Structures are given as C-alpha cells and as structure tokens.
Amino acid sequence: MSDVAVVTGTSSGMGLHTAVALARRGLTVVATMRDPGRADRLRAAADEAGVTLDVRALDVTDHAAATACIQQVRADHGQIDVLVNNAGRGMVGTAEQLTASDVRDQLEVNYLGPVNLTRAVLPGMREAGRGRILTVTSVGGSVGQPFADAYCGSKFAVEGFMQSLAVVAHPFGVWVSVVEPAAVASDFVTNGARIEPGPYADQLEAYLARTEQAFAAAQPAADAARAIAEAATAPEYRFRWHTSDGARSFAGLSLADLDGSRVLGATSGWISRS
Numbered sequence: 001m002s003d004v005a006v007v008t009g010t011s012s013g014m015g016l017h018t019a020v021a022l023a024r025r026g027l028t029v030v031a032t033m034r035d036p037g038r039a040d041r042l043r044a045a046a047d048e049a050g051v052t053l054d055v056r057a058l059d060v061t062d063h064a065a066a067t068a069c070i071q072q073v074r075a076d077h078g079q080i081d082v083l084v085n086n087a088g089r090g091m092v093g094t095a096e097q098l099t100a101s102d103v104r105d106q107l108e109v110n111y112l113g114p115v116n117l118t119r120a121v122l123p124g125m126r127e128a129g130r131g132r133i134l135t136v137t138s139v140g141g142s143v144g145q146p147f148a149d150a151y152c153g154s155k156f157a158v159e160g161f162m163q164s165l166a167v168v169a170h171p172f173g174v175w176v177s178v179v180e181p182a183a184v185a186s187d188f189v190t191n192g193a194r195i196e197p198g199p200y201a202d203q204l205e206a207y208l209a210r211t212e213q214a215f216a217a218a219q220p221a222a223d224a225a226r227a228i229a230e231a232a233t234a235p236e237y238r239f240r241w242h243t244s245d246g247a248r249s250f251a252g253l254s255l256a257d258l259d260g261s262r263v264l265g266a267t268s269g270w271i272s273r274s
Helices: 013-024 040-049 063-077 100-128 149-172 198-216 221-233 245-255 261-271
Strands: 004-007 028-033 054-057 082-085 131-136 174-180 240-242
Touching (some): 004 013, 013 040, 013 221, 063 100, 082 100, 100 131, 100 149, 100 174, 131 149, 131 221, 149 174, 174 221, 198 261, 221 240, 245 261
Parallel strands (some): 004 028, 004 082, 028 054, 082 131, 131 174
C-alpha cells in the first residue's frame, strides 16, 4: 500500500503543484482546500500529469471540521503517513495600523491551523512508529521583514512550535520539518490583505517597489513544489529545508545573526527611497 499524504491549500500555487508532485512519486494524495469548487486547476494539472487525487474540503481555521476531515481520511485510507501544512495567507501592514483581528487572522491561518492539524495526525503516526509532518513556512519565518509584522510573527511562531516538537516526535519515528520558500510566483501575494499606508506611505511605497522586483524574478511554484515533495520523501531527516539557493542565503541572514544587526542592516534599505 502506498503512503498517504494530506496536503492543505491545494487550489493554486505551491499546494497545487505539491499535491501533483507527491502523486507522481507514487503517494496517495488527499488534496484539501477551503472550497473544492475551486479545484478546476488542480484537477487539470492532475490529469495532465496522469495522476489521481482525492480532493476534499478543509478550512484550516475551522478546527473542529479540519480534525473531522483528518479522522475521515484515516478511516477511508487506513493511515496518514505525510501531512503537508501548506495553506497560508499574507498581509501587508505594520504594527500601528494592525487591528487585533488582523493579527488573529494571520495566527489562525499560519499558526493555529497547522498546529491543530499536527495534533490531529500525531497520535496515529506515533502509534504507527512512522510519519512526516512538513510545514511550509517562509523565509519570513526566519527573517522579520518590514510591513510583514503579523505575517512574520505567525511564521516565527509556527517554526518555534515545530522545532520544539521535532525533538520529542523524532524518537517515535515521526519527522517534523519546515520548508522555507522565498518569493514564489503564485496567487499568494494577490490574495494577501493590505491596509491604508497612512503616515508610512513613503516607506510602504519603497517596500512595495522592492517586493515587486523580487516577485518579478520569483521562483516558479512548480519548482518550489518539487523541493517540498523532495523534503516530504527524502531518505534522511532534516528539520529545515529551503526551496532555492536564494531562500537558503536569505534565511541565513538571521540564523547566524546573534545580535540581530545583520537582519536590520539588510532590511532597513527596503523602506528607504534614497
């Protein structure tokens, strides 16, 4: 029997291509999304690749329904061997302009959703003595970035949760990892929320100009998905994976930055118009 993988956020972008890539590697893939009515692109990509997917509804912010979905997948397929927490949402805005609701929204999708799903699959994996939990975070989970306060905060949080869990889960045969992409060509940016710039207009304009340049040369979503699929099926364990050399280099700014000066020095130029 092939391994069973559950992938969230598969209606577009990295999630779509990850689901197809894992199916091409021989896994039975349950591809989930908030609205299966938006599965046309996913189904077309699966048909083109010659693979079959089990498409189901799963909203990561509805914890009870998401847990019930996991239970039903296990009942239908007998097991869950791989969970890819891919669903995510971005937001542009800085602290003074963020409402409590803005911050909670980012935490619900990017942190609490993956945490809930991880808790749902972990007992079955532990009992089976094997399993992989892979959470797609971002270089924003290592490097705080201007006007991404709530987004980076949620990604830092989920990385901390997963890194803490990894050590405890590993002796039971459960590999917990994160994947950090940099800029990826997808619907992620257009789907993200933005707020009025107010007194930060000049800085925001500079930041958005820099971001537009970065995404003009963004990694193709299919390429990033291949890296995610590789991480999900690799024969050797690693906690942190990157989808490109650029992502690896950028994340390294923070991971070796003991006093924080490298990150602040690098990102301060993003909001300067000079």
